[in-house]
Amino acid sequence: MPDLSLAQFETPALLLDEQRMERNMERMRSHLQRLGVSFRPHVKTSKSIDVTRRLLPQGPGPITVSTLHEADFFAGHGFTDILYAVCIAPNKLAHAAALQDRGVRLTLILDNMETARVLAAERERSGRVWPVLIEIDSDGHRSGIEPGAAELLELGRFLEAAGIPVHGVLTHAGSSYDCASTEAIRAMARQERDAVVHAADRLRAAGSACPVVSVGSTPTATFADDLTGVTEVRAGVFVFFDLVMAGINVCRVEDIALSVLGTVIGHRADKGWTLVDAGWMAMSRDRGTSGQAVDQGYGLVCDLDGRPIADLIMVGANQEHGIIAHRSGRIEGALHLPVGTQVRILPNHACSTAAQYQQYLVVGAGGTVTATWPRFNGWSA
Amino acid sequence: MPDLSLAQFETPALLLDEQRMERNMERMRSHLQRLGVSFRPHVKTSKSIDVTRRLLPQGPGPITVSTLHEADFFAGHGFTDILYAVCIAPNKLAHAAALQDRGVRLTLILDNMETARVLAAERERSGRVWPVLIEIDSDGHRSGIEPGAAELLELGRFLEAAGIPVHGVLTHAGSSYDCASTEAIRAMARQERDAVVHAADRLRAAGSACPVVSVGSTPTATFADDLTGVTEVRAGVFVFFDLVMAGINVCRVEDIALSVLGTVIGHRADKGWTLVDAGWMAMSRDRGTSGQAVDQGYGLVCDLDGRPIADLIMVGANQEHGIIAHRSGRIEGALHLPVGTQVRILPNHACSTAAQYQQYLVVGAGGTVTATWPRFNGWSA
Structure with missing residues (x-):
């Protein structure tokens, strides 16, 4: 392709x-x-x-x-x-x-x-x-x-x-x-x-x-x-590594190879929330960092180059909605990501997040998608 | 069929x-x-x-x-x-x-x-x-x-x-x-x-x-x-209903139509544990009852007729392993379910558990499987 x-x-x-x-x-x-x-x-x-x-x-x-x-x-x-x-x-x-x-x-x-x-x-x-x-x-x-x-x-x-x-x-x-x-x-x-x-x-x-x-x-x-x-x-x-592994220093955050691409669909400025179209179905229900020193919510929000943005995490999730906010919960001065902005969200647990998908979009050195790799799930063909 | x-x-x-x-x-x-x-x-x-x-x-x-x-x-x-x-x-x-x-x-x-x-x-x-x-x-x-x-x-x-x-x-x-x-x-x-x-x-x-x-x-x-x-x-x-809905009395446990069929694969008698081949991949990572009055762990264990067994719940889960134990944690007098015993496990959240599968085995009035119904997942064909 x-x-x-x-x-x-x-x-x-x-x-x-x-x-x-x-x-x-x-x-x-x-x-x-x-x-x-x-x-x-x-x-x-x-x-x-x-x-x-x-x-x-x-x-x-x-x-x-x-x-x-x-x-x-x-x-x-x-x-x-x-x-x-x-x-x-x-x-x-x-x-x-x-x-x-x-x-x-x-x-x-x-x-x-x-x-x-x-x-x-x-x-x-x-x-x-x-x-x-x-x-x-x-x-x-x-x-x-x-x-x-x-x-x-x-x-x-x-x-x-x-x-x-x-x-x-x-x-x-x-x-x-x-x-x-x-x-x-x-x-x-x-x-x-x-x-x-x-x-x-x-x-x-x-x-x-x-x-x-x-x-x-x-x-x-x-x-x-x-x-x-x-x-x-x-x-x-x-x-792939993931946030749970980074949380116990088995890898660095910048080693995590898996992320979920989501898009901003709205805001609740009064609460400091940014809504994205990636919820728990996209991230999985895995809250593996909840018992660690740093709780990453449903995932750590990065820009398209894979670098964390302004300490934003996914603080809540419904089936197809993710709620992104500053880790501290602060509302004032929250970064405004316009509707349509794409973000990459690092997962708590690679095994459970990957299982929500049928394919990987492979991102090459140039930051573009160079291949689509299928994956399978379940217990029978 | x-x-x-x-x-x-x-x-x-x-x-x-x-x-x-x-x-x-x-x-x-x-x-x-x-x-x-x-x-x-x-x-x-x-x-x-x-x-x-x-x-x-x-x-x-x-x-x-x-x-x-x-x-x-x-x-x-x-x-x-x-x-x-x-x-x-x-x-x-x-x-x-x-x-x-x-x-x-x-x-x-x-x-x-x-x-x-x-x-x-x-x-x-x-x-x-x-x-x-x-x-x-x-x-x-x-x-x-x-x-x-x-x-x-x-x-x-x-x-x-x-x-x-x-x-x-x-x-x-x-x-x-x-x-x-x-x-x-x-x-x-x-x-x-x-x-x-x-x-x-x-x-x-x-x-x-x-x-x-x-x-x-x-x-x-x-x-x-x-x-x-x-x-x-x-x-x-x-x-389908689920344990979260039963936990807020929107349905009764006996209304829950969805369950995961699992099989006993071993025991840790010293801990009161029964191991089954259904872990979080089979149940999903959803812990929706964890904040309710009755925490059902990863699911409520039933017999093949769908009736709860001896207050057993799935207290822990790895990817393909579920740990079943008495809700109270008691070890003495724990029911021994022999290796090979099948159980039905009611899920916390029907949406997330069903999403782990590609098909439903439809159980009819006689307790047998009368049909297989496919389901789909993901965001693209």
């Missing part, structure tokens, strides 16, 4: 700053290379073949998915090494089998005996076995078995006896999103590594081969300084 | 209880008929031709949309009387013109002189005029001109002089969502009506014909007892 100025697009629209994205990707790739660990990026953030090709310029490599629909899509683009990083539900086994029949090496995860029995019954019934990782709880925030728990070895023994070799262990230190300092994130990265390496050691001592030791969250992946014993890292949101 | 049991579906999936939906529709239709006012339903909640056909069994009638993409879609299904109820942005005029050229009577709204000048310039340039409504602020929650403001008549005079007749006035009492009692909602309905009728009277006295007086929000539409002077009512979320 010919390069198009942003003024030619109807709003709201989702913009992807290509240069920022490339820098974010390069930073993570080279950091993990220095640490000597494999990279299995999480494609749940972008759900885009174009973004993933930029991230893996050598061609299809190992990836992590959050849905089997993602697995289907990437399998269709030649990806064959796919980790589905949510504990498998019994009603997804037929789908997982269909992926295997297409030639995908699909790795499943589990954290309990009930699911192990389902997999054992499936092997008994159909002879089918998937590589499995046992999910380890490294920070108490969600699922997984504690690394020192007796249940871990019990589960490992049951799987091996059922003819399902334990292919490894996996953890996700989601609590790193709540860390208040870089030092706290570094400590969390060590805790994440120690938990999963300890679990792998126990399983190996009990006779499992357990070749894979998988960790990953964007904060811990960014600040980890020693991943001895870990074999692969998963991370997703780093490709 | 043959009727299918819920057990045959992969999760998460969006369920629509047909009987509940039909009851909700009938209740609103007959209420507005009693009040002697036209109905212009808002299709932004369902974004579905099938739902809208059930709502308007006589065939295409007047509708309200929140995006021009909705207008395109419904125009393609024979709808010709469409109100786009967000103040028009200059970059959408070409799109609005294309809709007019397809034979749609597209009504636009505005609330300021800057936009009026854009429309006047467009008329000057192309001769094109749309019917316009002036948005009135009846409750201070968003956009609109105050009904008694001098600017209202100034705007009306400018439009008439520019050859753009003022077709009417419109307001949306969005603050009704925050009303604590039915009496407060009734009072808000009177305030909404009074504001917009007053504005219409002033414009008429100044020489505008102003035939349309449009109000609407599901709470005020439900409890209004006198709409004298109002010509049409808009409302959208009543077709």
Whole structure:
């Protein structure tokens, strides 16, 4: 397509700053290379073949998915090494089998005996076995078995006896999103590594081969300084970054590659409000910065070059209306953005905002739209 | 399609209880008929031709949309009387013109002189005029001109002089969502009506014909007892209802027609947690009940018949993980839902949860899935 100025697009629209994205990707790739660990990026953030090709310029490599629909899509683009990083539900086994029949090496995860029995019954019934990782709880925030728990070895023994070799262990230190300092994130990265390496050691001592030791969250992946014993890292949101990540200093505001293009449609001068045609449907309902030191409302307002304007944030949102105001709430001397002015609004959370769209408008170095990249959503085609 | 049991579906999936939906529709239709006012339903909640056909069994009638993409879609299904109820942005005029050229009577709204000048310039340039409504602020929650403001008549005079007749006035009492009692909602309905009728009277006295007086929000539409002077009512979320509406007694929990089907994938018995494969991507990030008397977390957990289970709610959510626990946080005696158990989770906000999906699984009277109805999202085809 010919390069198009942003003024030619109807709003709201989702913009992807290509240069920022490339820098974010390069930073993570080279950091993990220095640490000597494999990279299995999480494609749940972008759900885009174009973004993933930029991230893996050598061609299809190992990836992590959050849905089997993602697995289907990437399998269709030649990806064959796919980790589905949510504990498998019994009603997804037929789908997982269909992926295997297409030639995908699909790795499943589990954290309990009930699911192990389902997999054992499936092997008994159909002879089918998937590589499995046992999910380890490294920070108490969600699922997984504690690394020192007796249940871990019990589960490992049951799987091996059922003819399902334990292919490894996996953890996700989601609590790193709540860390208040870089030092706290570094400590969390060590805790994440120690938990999963300890679990792998126990399983190996009990006779499992357990070749894979998988960790990953964007904060811990960014600040980890020693991943001895870990074999692969998963991370997703780093490709775009967002205000939540900037709020815990995992990136700078100027690294955020994703923004929503909105247009001024009116004002309430008596309240210091500027109304835009981007509401919560355009930004998502994610208020991830509400618990951080700096609450960014529904998003941080920037000019078309992506630079914050006069400390304006989206203080309120209806379905298709955003209310923009000065962060302090002050009314006097508020900047008047005329009706028709376009703004770029940085999102709290890249995963949730991007999910509101079917495409990215790729903004190149010249500030024009150089390409349109489709993305997909949902759980089925 | 043959009727299918819920057990045959992969999760998460969006369920629509047909009987509940039909009851909700009938209740609103007959209420507005009693009040002697036209109905212009808002299709932004369902974004579905099938739902809208059930709502308007006589065939295409007047509708309200929140995006021009909705207008395109419904125009393609024979709808010709469409109100786009967000103040028009200059970059959408070409799109609005294309809709007019397809034979749609597209009504636009505005609330300021800057936009009026854009429309006047467009008329000057192309001769094109749309019917316009002036948005009135009846409750201070968003956009609109105050009904008694001098600017209202100034705007009306400018439009008439520019050859753009003022077709009417419109307001949306969005603050009704925050009303604590039915009496407060009734009072808000009177305030909404009074504001917009007053504005219409002033414009008429100044020489505008102003035939349309449009109000609407599901709470005020439900409890209004006198709409004298109002010509049409808009409302959208009543077709499905949700926990936010139940929280202010606009409906009962057993009226909520929309739910998310999820599956148990694990437990953390030490914390009283049940993990399901429906997280915030399945429920949306909407936490609309967080400020209500009863906070429902990310959703209220029901059995497959749609009846709440043991006061379980979704207390936390990651992208594809939901954490279910007892509302009180108690751990002892927590109900054990085995891995593989399916649950139906009622959403906080129907508009935001439905937007996470591309289709509704329609659940008929027998508790089986009798049809799949597509829905659309986004701002362009």
